[in-house]
Amino acid sequence: MPDKKMVIVTGGSRGIGAATCEKLLFQGYGVISLSRTEPPSTDILHLPCDLTDTDGRRAVFENLCKRDDVFGLVNNAGIATPNLIAEFDHQLYAGVMDMNTTSVAELSAAIIPSLIKNKQGRVVNISSELILGFATRTAYSASKAAVASFARTWALELGKYNICCNAIAPGPVETELFVKNNPPGSAIRQQKLDKIPLGRFGRAEDVAGMVAFLMSDEASFITGQTLYVCGGSSLGSVPV
Numbered sequence: 001m002p003d004k005k006m007v008i009v010t011g012g013s014r015g016i017g018a019a020t021c022e023k024l025l026f027q028g029y030g031v032i033s034l035s036r037t038e039p040p041s042t043d044i045l046h047l048p049c050d051l052t053d054t055d056g057r058r059a060v061f062e063n064l065c066k067r068d069d070v071f072g073l074v075n076n077a078g079i080a081t082p083n084l085i086a087e088f089d090h091q092l093y094a095g096v097m098d099m100n101t102t103s104v105a106e107l108s109a110a111i112i113p114s115l116i117k118n119k120q121g122r123v124v125n126i127s128s129e130l131i132l133g134f135a136t137r138t139a140y141s142a143s144k145a146a147v148a149s150f151a152r153t154w155a156l157e158l159g160k161y162n163i164c165c166n167a168i169a170p171g172p173v174e175t176e177l178f179v180k181n182n183p184p185g186s187a188i189r190q191q192k193l194d195k196i197p198l199g200r201f202g203r204a205e206d207v208a209g210m211v212a213f214l215m216s217d218e219a220s221f222i223t224g225q226t227l228y229v230c231g232g233s234s235l236g237s238v239p240v
């Protein structure tokens with residue numbers, strides 16, 4: 001395997017994915033981003049990819065699986081389309097599940113054989129603290145619970161190849177996705193802030209730091225876990 005460890009990050013163009021790419025570059029990894037728009041740095045190898053386009057994404061995944069220098073995969077890209085269960089919309093539901101869950105399984109299935117061959121690797125699935133339940137997020141919460149569950153199953157299957165698989169469950173992190181669903185001045189935004197013991201929303205860099213840790217040698221005995229990066233908001237009680 002070449003000296004530079006390559007890490008693939010989905011959705012490296014902005015938000016948590018962009019911060020993750022930046023952090024990994026800083027730590028000396030080579031970084032490949034799969035996204036529709038360009039990532040902020042030209043040091044990131046950008047592979048244009050619409051993860052909602054089943055045929056298009058499979059073509060990109062097939063090319064990627066020819067690489068023999070991949071060390072890490074960060075399944076980060078995700079979408080949320082809030083919808084009450086009483087107003088269930090099959091198209092919205094299927095779209096979220098396909099992008100947040102099926103594409104993650106397909107990309108991982110394409111990359112993992114080369115990690116097995118190299119007898120090392122790290123897979124990090126970006127889940128969400130909303131796996132604990134959140135009104136209007138039937139599809140989103142289920143899709144994020146699925147990727148946390150993937151990490152547990154893959155940890156069992158891949159431990160013997162020295163491959164660690166974990167999930168990160170961020171709390172509210174102030175990115176484009178978050179602001180869209182929690183606009184400034186909205187009651188929901190204030191409610192979320194009131195629930196965070198550390199008294200602030202997360203920054204994309206908070207999650208990027210955990211991804212970088214999970215890629216590091218220090219994390220080589222951690223697998224199958226879901227790590228909450230949430231300022232304590234997943235604890236479920238209102239702080240004093």
Ligand SMILES: NC(=O)c1ccc[n+]([C@@H]2O[C@H](COP(=O)([O-])OP(=O)(O)OC[C@H]3O[C@@H](n4cnc5c(N)ncnc54)[C@H](OP(=O)(O)O)[C@@H]3O)[C@@H](O)[C@H]2O)c1
Nearest residue numbers: 011013014015016035036037050051077078128173175177
């Ligand atoms: N922000 C939060 O509070 C929070 C909390 C918990 C979990 N998360 C999870 O963290 C992950 C990143 O969230 P974020 O807040 O950073 O989101 P964001 O700011 O909206 O960024 C989403 C990223 O996903 C990519 N993406 C979206 N649709 C895509 C598509 N069809 N094909 C390819 N790439 C696509 C976007 O790239 P392009 O638009 O360039 O394609 C972008 O890089 C998501 O999985 C989200 O569910 C976020």
